[in-house]
Amino acid sequence: MELIIANTAGFCFGVNNAVKIVFDLAAKSDKQIYTFGPIIHNEQVVAKLEKEGVVTINRPQEAGGPARVVIRAHGVGPDIIGGLRDNGLDIVNATCPYVKKIQKLVSEKYNEGYQIIIIGDKNHPEIIGINGWCDNSALIIETDEQVDGLPDIKKNICVVAQTTFIREKWEKIIKSLNKRFENVIKFDTICNATDKRQAEADKISREVDMVLVIGDQNSSNTNKLYEICRKNCERTYKIQTASEIPPVDIKKIKKIGITAGASTPDWVIKEVIHKMSELDKQDFEMSFADAFESSLVTLTTGQITKGRIIGYNQSEVFVDLGFKSDGIIPMQEFSDDPDFNPEKSLKVGEEIDVFVVRVNDGEGNVVLSKKKVDAVKGWDIIESAFETKKPVTVKITEKVNGGVIGNASGVKVFIPASQISDRFVKELSEFVKQVLQVQIIELNKQKRKVVGSARVLIEKNKESASSEIWNNIEAGKTYKGIVKSLMDFGAFVDIGGVDGLVHLSELSWNKIKHPSEVVKVGDEIIVSVIEFDRDKKRISLGYKKQDDNPWNKAAEKYEVGNVITGKVVRLVPFGAFVEIEQGVDGLVHISQISNVRLGKPGDVLKVGQMVEAKITELDVEAKKISLSIKEVNPIDPVGAKKEETAAEAGEELPTEHKEDMTNTIGENLSDLDNN
Template sequence: MSVEVAKTAGFCFGVRRAVDMAEHEAARHAGIYAYGEIIHNTHEIRRLAAKGVRTAQEISDIPDGASVLVRAHGVPAGCYDALRAKGCKVLDATCPFVAKIHRIVAEESKGGRKIVIFGSRNHPEVVGIQGWCEGSTVFETPEEVQQAADAGALPADTPVSVVAQTTINRKLWEKSIEILKKQCTNCKIFDTICNATDERQAEARLLAGKSDTMIVIGDKKSSNTKRLYEISKSLCHEVLYIEDAAELPQADREQLSQRHIGITAGASTPAWIIKEVSNMMSEETKIENGEDFAAMLEESFKTLNTGDKVTGTVIQITATDVQVDLGVKHAAYIPLGELSDDPAYKVEEQYKPGDEIEAVVVRVNDGEGTITLSKKRVDQLKGWETIETAKEEHTVVEGTIIEENRGGVVATAFGVRVFIPASQTGIPKDQPMAQLLKTKQSFYITEINRQRKRVVGSIRAVQQEARKAAAEKIWETIEVGQEFKGVVKSLTSYGAFVDIGGVDGMIHISELSWGRIKHPSEVVAIGDEVNVYVIGLDKENKKISLGYKRAEDNPWNIFKANYAVDDVATVKILKFMPFGAFAEIIPGVDGLIHISQIADHRIAKPDEVLTIGQEVEAMIIDINDEKKKVSLSIRAAMNGADDDADED
């Protein structure tokens, strides 16, 4: 007798997750209630009952304040509200794939679309899905869909959204979809059949097609096990549908001895039942690939040790951890703090249920039946190799600054902590290093001590190399008149120093403003971005003179563009001199009103008729473009006004 066991036989990760949660929570809470059967397997329900998991078919059967586990098949949305109203602690073991369907139908129904569900009407999963939407219709076969179409129950213009029970037969689903697409012009299809179901059914087809006898193990209430039986029955002459080893008749065991046997099991069938069937068939049975069947099944009961590197499947992401299926009897969790050292890390952007994840075992609790994992330790193991290579090859490493301490800052790169001394942060002594926190920085690795797990880096070294390369490029191409965008680095009493991309240049105070200023801080501040141009070069001594004020902003040019001799302007008296008064025509351009031009009569001093800050009308009587001087006359403006009055 040769025996070939389907690799997909037994618990899927959604069912294993529910069972693990039931065991774990029952141990923590000294017994819990399950609302509905956790899974469709009577034997497993009995085993869990012995561990303190009591099954309640109605919410009224659950005491107020009890801890309640929601079954893997899911429940209607209203059940959560009802349980919370009783003060119950709700522990949700709904399969992640089923929960996804709940979200889909809730959103689609809210958008005014009619929900069509393809599945078994009375199946708990379908009942649960219906409880998350309004106005749903359930079809079990393509024939039912066709009948509804023929009867006009599906109007062509009705917006319809279609989902499937996760364990439904794909061929029947595809036939139904074809009919719906022809009937409904506004139809959205959501393929929600579980991949594990597809794989299980596909493997059953292959196995049944080459076996003399197929043995299908699972509870008679299990929908997915029934599908496996139907598939096997259509391809294999003899199919045995059993719930446990006791249902395998003695006569059949003797007849099977000369045949090729195929074995598959439903997603709700625990490994210990499959193992019992195997042991009763033969003590010497070998799987086709040469592995001992009992040994393979024993894998699901294997224990792990601290430090073991494992690969598992993400089954749920919660506010506190990531739950992982490792294919063992223990429930495995990665606390959020063990995912990454990066404070900006968002697990929901990196993983989703069904994804594979690598981790290291950090704690095994046999008493609670849990395994604590760490992903960041795997990253650290890989990261050390990357960090060491970066040091050897002098390549730049990018990391995120996560801490500040007295000596400097700490970055995380490839899961490894890198200390960057204050002197190597690139931050001036008078500025806080805290400005680097949560930012990404590039640095070189300057020191590694694997034994002490110490890594030292330098941001400053990267900056210096970058500045040196930029400076060389600038000195090769810089010319008088060339414009740059720079950053003000420091201020002195005589000017401002500006970094123009690796090289510093100076703007003399006289080049900062067309007006009079006492200090550069009146115009610019440290850190300001400024547009400058080169007005002088000394390549031998590496000195650059920069200009900041623009010709188009020159007050004299503005004055010349708007005023001419004989024009009358409103001017403001600025100061007095023995020979007259200075007045501002526009900001930056002053004119002299000679004492003889202040009044139409003789005065000894300007302040006899004028005051500082006073605004008066004055005529421009002369413009000296070479010396940039303007002569004004209040008397001429007054006489001009009188002449105008006489003409009127």
């Protein structure tokens, strides 16, 4: 006789967690413990809890305070939770994590305006609870034939499934929904453990002559296992306990398969196995009990083994080890990363290496640690990196006296302040949470001491980059650089291991007083080489682009005879400078302002005043534009009479005025050139 026992038989992590919570509370709490509805669908577990004083209630009003109420693994709606709180009861939520995710999803999509469709048994407490999170407005179906009976739905549709629903049926229903509705989004919420359990039951039932499905009559996943197995094997029997084993002639059966629902405790499974072994102990090459035990892996404290993540909550990660009970990793033993986020980092179904801390913590649990495995592997990586001088990645976790501490492959690495950068660092806390490449410069495994240096690598990289720059540099070549520091006269830019200077005049075509008006430290900019000196290790860089030269644009936009509107930006004895557009000024000579002779431009103009003027001369190369206000709209002093100007009379300007004008024009043209 060959026995095939499903590895997935018995409690799933969600059920195991809920049952454990209630038994723990019953043993330790000084208050009455209630469960809202049976904690799981299993009469034996509920009866055992009743012996511990735990009472099952079905309405909030049935609980008398002060007391604690444990929400069943199937979950409830928000109205129930509200009713329990209104009655002053302490609530302990033991809802399966998978079910919680569905509740949250349904609530979010309902609030976004979606019509919720739930695929599952409308009378099952899990479905009733989920429906409560969308104000009991969900449409609930269980077969693909029921899709045609759904009303016309104009808004977007969100589809979820009962965690224990049969996948084959789910796929048929989704196909029918997609045919009828265009605006359907689906979320495959069938529990991974359910998938695995049902797939294994399907496989086993195809290979055996008889199947025993152990579980409560009201257990949804047990009934679905029975349905799957019955389809493949006619001799499939659903039993709750060993006493219900059917009277069959097992001597005529070559293979027997055994599986169990997620709410079936291991002691019930073992009783069934024991009963079967007693019936035909002599004819079996191996008794059922022996077969069950032999199907399980052997664990010892201190060993490293592989496991598969099957679920988690806020404090623990549940791991399938192939052992008689699942392993538990306390969340603080999973990772040293302070930014570790279970929701983002943990993947159900992922295989991981774990360290067995204790095979039995006194309550039948296997206590595990992933951090210890990471540390063991990490030391091998660190030792190899130290010997080969290969860089390692370190995430900085904290600032300490004299430096910082980081984590590299599960091993703590100390980086002294002098080794964290090639420059002086005033505030080390800015490095916390940063990821650095470091070289291990000191290692003492006995003292668990590891010292790393980022500076060594930075200097090596800079030296290499510097050689590359100087070997290939040429005038006009462009580089992508990082602004390292700002001075009054310009900005220093790192172009890849070498710093160059962008002078103030090369930062902008406009006149600026400080580099901070254009760039800031840390900016990534494109610069070009103006000139360089290899011997003195100096590089002059340019940042302003020729395409942005406002004088080039002026040549395209303006010509002699154009009338422009500009702002007076500067008054000088011989005239006024008018800004035509940013970076381009024109000169209005004093004789071209008014119809009368002016003592000074300030007699009729002031800085900031808007004026109209005609372009009388345009020399882009010399960056010179001459303007005339008089030819457009002369501005005369109030009450002034027209007088013949020196120019109109054909007189020369006094020599001292000519010199003043020449000097001042030169100064302004020099200013424009510097811009």
